[in-house]
Every structure is written in structure tokens, then in C-alpha cells.
Amino acid sequence: MKLETARILSHEQVYEDTFLMWLSCPPIARGASPGRFLMIHCADGYDPLLPRPMSFHRFRDNDDERQFAILYDVRGRGTAWLSQRQAGDQLTLFGPLGRGYAVKRDAQNLLLVAGGLGVAALIVLADEAIKRGKAVTLLQGARTVSKLYPTELLPKEVEVFSATDDGSAGHHGLVTDLLSDHLPWADQVFACGPNAMFRSMSGVLREARTRKPVQALLEERMGCGTGVCYGCAVFARRGVKLVCKDGPRFELRDVFPY
Ligand SMILES: Cc1cc2nc3c(=O)[nH]c(=O)nc-3n(C[C@H](O)[C@H](O)[C@H](O)COP(=O)(O)OP(=O)(O)OC[C@H]3O[C@@H](n4cnc5c(N)ncnc54)[C@H](O)[C@@H]3O)c2cc1C
Numbered sequence: 001m002k003l004e005t006a007r008i009l010s011h012e013q014v015y016e017d018t019f020l021m022w023l024s025c026p027p028i029a030r031g032a033s034p035g036r037f038l039m040i041h042c043a044d045g046y047d048p049l050l051p052r053p054m055s056f057h058r059f060r061d062n063d064d065e066r067q068f069a070i071l072y073d074v075r076g077r078g079t080a081w082l083s084q085r086q087a088g089d090q091l092t093l094f095g096p097l098g099r100g101y102a103v104k105r106d107a108q109n110l111l112l113v114a115g116g117l118g119v120a121a122l123i124v125l126a127d128e129a130i131k132r133g134k135a136v137t138l139l140q141g142a143r144t145v146s147k148l149y150p151t152e153l154l155p156k157e158v159e160v161f162s163a164t165d166d167g168s169a170g171h172h173g174l175v176t177d178l179l180s181d182h183l184p185w186a187d188q189v190f191a192c193g194p195n196a197m198f199r200s201m202s203g204v205l206r207e208a209r210t211r212k213p214v215q216a217l218l219e220e221r222m223g224c225g226t227g228v229c230y231g232c233a234v235f236a237r238r239g240v241k242l243v244c245k246d247g248p249r250f251e252l253r254d255v256f257p258y
């Protein structure tokens with residue numbers, strides 16, 4: 001996989017501990033699509049050694065150049081280093097990687113389910129779907145109101161329903177509590193969040209006795225991002241799969257049966 005250099009166009013903290021970074025790197029932008037990801041080297045030297053995976057969060061066209069953004073939370077050393085970068089700095093990265101979301105041509109109503117920062121990978125799907133005239137509903141859940149993605153940053157056509165663990169905004173409880181009300185409307189469901197959310201979704205889908213296809217974007221700790229180290233292996237219906245290469249998009253029921 002060829003290493004590329006990206007230039008940081010802008011970098012801002014958009015809400016609590018969550019940063020938005022716009023990048024210019026035409027070779028990476030070329031093959032990027034919703035649900036795919038890139039690996040970013042997050043150090044001045046070799047520590048930490050392993051690059052960090054980040055989803056494509058948004059695309060835009062600027063003077064004939066396709067640019068992309070990432071949205072990330074500061075979690076540990078790599079993302080803390082990233083948060084100190086400034087506009088004009090350069091990053092070493094590679095990608096785009098993995099298999100992203102696949103929207104069926106005849107699907108008109110798209111239901112997006114985001115848990116925590118899983119929303120980072122779903123916004124770009126909403127953007128592209130709205131551009132193609134599809135209807136989009138986003139269910140987003142977070143610990144508390146300050147961790148919800150600001151709705152004013154979304155295309156105005158997207159209908160948003162929120163849930164918070166502490167009841168500070170929207171439904172008091174899990175985002176998956178909202179799922180059954182919206183399932184009958186949806187032609188396709190797309191999800192991104194922690195494994196606990198996927199487990200809870202599969203419970204709701206089992207109770208609803210539906211075989212509706214749900215595409216889930218899985219997150220695992222990654223070493224290489226290219227199918228070499230087996231660090232991201234998961235057990236799926238048809239055996240062991242690699243999140244970086246076979247995914248990160250999987251049919252939910254293949255990994256969390258219902
Ligand atoms: C395909 C993919 C796409 C991702 N997209 C995004 C994104 O768009 N925005 C974003 O903020 N994060 C995203 N992540 C998670 C992100 O890669 C980790 O938060 C990051 O690697 C943490 O690096 P660190 O050095 O700051 O933390 P570390 O010091 O490596 O770890 C700190 C803590 O973060 C958690 N963590 C680390 N890596 C992961 C991981 N891969 N999955 C879940 N938890 C992890 C663990 O709890 C760990 O203890 C994605 C992960 C994958 C696999």
C-alpha cells in the first residue's frame with residue numbers, strides 16, 4: 001500500500017473532545033466512498049508505530065479537487081497527537097481501504113443508526129443520499145447532549161431523532177429503543193457504533209421478526225489495515241473475517257445473528 005502525504009486544510013474542535021479535520025490528498029480522495037476508511041500515521045517519529053484507522057466523514061469539491069474530512073474523538077496517544085496538528089501541516093496516510101456501504105439503486109428510504117461517534121461514518125452517506133433524492137432518517141444516540149452531532153451541520157432534509165443515556169436530549173435511553181418505530185418505513189438500514197449497539201439492534205430485529213437487510217460498519221483495533229496481521233479478525237456466519245479487508249461493512253445478522 002502506497003504511503004501518501006495529505007495537507008491539512010482546516011482543523012477545529014466542533015464539540016466536546018470531537019475534532020473535524022479537512023484534508024487535501026487527491027490520490028486518497030479518488031477512490032473514497034461512504035463506509036471506507038484510511039490509516040493515518042499519528043506520530044512525529046515511530047511512537048506510536050501503528051497507524052490509526054479513520055472513516056471518511058464528508059466530501060466536498062473545491063476548485064475541481066475532491067477533498068475529504070475526518071471526524072474524530074481524542075481517545076489515546078494517537079488521536080491526542082492528531083488533535084495538536086494545525087492547518088498547513090502534513091500527514092502521512094494510506095487508503096482508501098475496506099468495503100464501504102452499498103446503497104441499492106431502488107432503495108428510497110434510508111434509515112441510519114449511529115451510536116456515539118459512529119455518526120462520523122454515516123454523515124457522508126446522508127450527504128450522498130440526499131444529493132441523489134433519497135429520504136434519510138438518522139437515529140443518533142450518545143451518552144449526553146454535548147456528545148450528539150450538531151443537527152445544524154446536517155443537510156436540512158435529514159430527519160433526526162436523538163437518544164441520550166442521561167436523558168439530557170431526546171429519548172431517555174438507548175438509540176436502539178427508537179428502531180422499531182422506524183423499521184417499517186426503511187428500505188435499507190445502515191448502522192455504525194459500538195458492538196453493544198449492534199447486539200441491541202439484533203435483539204430489536206429478532207423481536208420485530210424481520211429479515212430486513214442491515215449494513216453494519218464494524219470497529220476493531222487494527223494493526224496493518226490491509227489483511228496481513230489478522231489483528232482485526234471477527235467470527236462471522238461463514239467463518240473468521242477480517243474487518244479491514246472483508247469489512248468494515250458486514251450484514252449485521254452475519255456477525256450478530258437475529
Ligand atoms: C474502520 C475504522 C474506522 C474508524 N473511524 C473512526 C472515526 O471516523 N473517528 C474516530 O474517532 N474513530 C474512528 N475509529 C476508531 C479510531 O481508530 C480509534 O479511536 C483510534 O485508533 C484510537 O487511537 P489512539 O492512539 O488515540 O488510542 P489508543 O491509545 O490506541 O487507544 C485508546 C482507547 O481507544 C479505544 N480504541 C482504540 N482503537 C479502537 C478501535 N479501532 N475501535 C474501537 N475502540 C478503539 C480503546 O478503548 C483504547 O483503550 C475507527 C476505527 C476503525 C477500525
Ligand code: FES
Pocket residue numbers: 221222223224225226227228229230231232233242243244245
Ligand atoms: S488490521 Fe491487520 S489484518 Fe486487519
